[in-house]
Amino acid sequence: MPRLESVFRPFRSSDAERSDRAAGDRARHRAKVREAIRDNIADIIAEESIIGQDRDRIIKVPIRGVKEYRFIYGDQNPNVAQGDGGTERGQVVGKNKGQDGEGSPDKAGNQPGVDYYETDVSLDELIDLMFEDLELPDMERKRLRQTESEKLFKRHGFRQKGIRSRLDKRRTARSRLRRRAAAEDAAPTPGRERFPFHDGDLTYRHVTTDIRLESNAVVICIMDTSGSMDTVKKYLARSFFFLLYQFIRSKYQNVEIVFVAHHAVAKEVTEEEFFYKGESGGTMISSGYKRALDVIEERYHPTLWNVYAFHCSDGDNFDSDNPAALKLVQELCDVCNLFGYGEIKPLGPRYYESSMLNVFRRLDVDNFQTVLIEKKEDVWPSFKALLAKERVPVETRDG
């Protein structure tokens, strides 16, 4: 017999089931990934065409926040690999993927620290993350037509029967103590005997469902679809409205949305038409505002409804229309909780042409907000600026 000893420990399935030891660390890592995604949302939105995508779609998100940094050498240094015999000087053996990629030929190498990493997130998850800190501002309670919005569970007394998770431990323990005190009074027992819980001691919290009423709200999306809105501008405007649409759908159950498209004339359109159909023609911004005011007048009276209106345009309006537009903005502001105007001005040859921002500057109303969107990276910050709970600039958030 050899002196060297060995022991074999067989596989125990009970161990295997119990030993998901990485669970805690995985959850923590996952949380960090979410954090990283949140910090990079502006980039993700700019890079991904998420407009009109199915909410179950999986998006690949590059994670930069969870790298494990160390002092390492840059990967522009020479290294050694093995060939199939007959390798010659000057032969090309792979692609140099630069400082962020992996620098070994053909297959991915095991360079330390090369740590570029992607994770899958569904659009749904992403949207939840994005809209965490946003809300429709200044929502007021309006009379009448309160819509039923949410079912909540509300505590309502105690019962002897119930489900385990609603067991009230304190009351249960108290009830046992009371019973023991009574029992000892009746027949004093010497010494400390076991005094177990009885079914009668168990006390459960009782809950009833409660319906919370929410104020009515309507969001009016007004988009310029005139000829001057080229593909890039339309893309930016639709990105903005898509975010708005997703935001409302994910945060509010009963908010109504109205779509208005205008060029020289305006009409109310369906969601489908709004996001996917192109139009052309001259621009009369006032027409869009007029149509919005009509809709409000007909269906969403401001005494009963919280009204929010958002307008995206390139600001390339007929000069003669400006006074009318200004007047109607004033009127819209009177009936709306918030009126947001986003001017789409991609840098380019027509950058310095007429801008409605200058026209609207004369307006001094609290609930009128303007943002300028020059490139796709701006869409998210401007969106946030309009709807952030605290209305703070984006930069001041911790992180």
Added chain:
Amino acid sequence: MADWTFQELEEWDARIRELVEGFGLECFPQEFEVCDHNQMLGYMAYSGMPSHYPHWSYGKSFEKLKTLYDHGASGLPYEMVINSNPSLAYLMRDNSLLLQILTVAHVYGHNDFFRNNRTFATTNPEYTIGAFKSRASRVRRYIEDPTIGLERVEAVLDAAHALSMQCRRNLSVRKPSASELRDTAIEKARRPADPFRSIHAEPEYIEPNLRRNPPEPDEDLLLFIRDHNPYLSEWERDLLTIAHEEAQYFLPQIETKIMNEGWASFWHHKILETLELPSNLHLEFLVRHNQVVCPHEGSLNPYHVGIKVWEKLEKKCEQEGNGLDEMFVTREADRDTSFLRRHLDEELVRELDLFQFAPEGDELVVTEVSDREGWKAVRDTLIGNIGSNTLPIIRVVDGDRDGKRTLVIEHVHDGRDLHPEYAEKTLQFVHRLWQNEVVLETNLGETASQLVHNDRGFSVRAA
């Protein structure tokens, strides 16, 4: 389900152990644990340790391994061996009988290497499992302590992990204490005994700088911060110790990857060839063995390079007729760098068709091949890219520059620049632990530069 029974495995193991002893390998007692693929993923994420402190990076590594495994991008190893006494190894339940036999033999190779290689002399294998357990319970205690909590523990551990490999490489040389270094400095400054003193000119006296801390540049970054940042609390110091100790435990394995895998592969091959396997098992053995030690074109398979060098050494021993003594001495005395420098000769470099490549524009281009003129350059580049040579040397030169408690660290530049983004982010971690200005002296391109991180953030200065 597996095609083997425990009894079968134990019988094979007994025969293997007999051969192991017959060949002269000296092993710790061996424990084998059979696990399924999920447990194996768990062990891999935590470097094989049965208990380990929690940190999100292990969750990340688990997810990564699992994704790769689920998508078939990488298989699982047949085994994992821990350097401890008794040695602990995991076998995959679903492997075939032949794979288990091969793995058992391979494990004894590693076991012998851990026990005998000089590099591992400092790892205290008797206490390995206990030490990891103790670290785990300490970290958990800090996390559960309401005055500390997960977030603060994580902040320190993130930083400590970033710096833990910045430590001394050669652990078998004792580190002199600060007072010993000061004594040496005083000794050096003293005028040497000179019988012709009366006719020699008085040499200029250079006063040794005894104030400087550290007296000589110090590679143990975490330990220096632990000992010289007075604002750290006890639990923070302990976390730095924990990260440092763990790095010290793993360093020898980094230093001997090629030797160790080559040694284990060499012995599993030899043992299985001697076992007189039935022909069906023998055929499977040849296939599996070739899968393990085949060359990876365009990269480097440490199993392949390792076993090639050992086989060459064996041939040399046979020619000289002195038994395998030289092999055993080598496995005791060398580490990857010395192993390759000594035994990877021109013939072998050419046989392996090693080549040196470097990025040129968008492409990776072969710059040296293993011919008469090039093979030395190829070998030296290889040696520069293995073991701890892949880690830049960063040393503390001054813990109190200008009396402002500025920490100055230097990168010992060997021709390779630091990765700028990683250097910036890692310096931030040094700053987090030092809690005051830190300066990293290095070369960026051709120019000597100072990377600075202080309360105002990061900046680069020309030195």
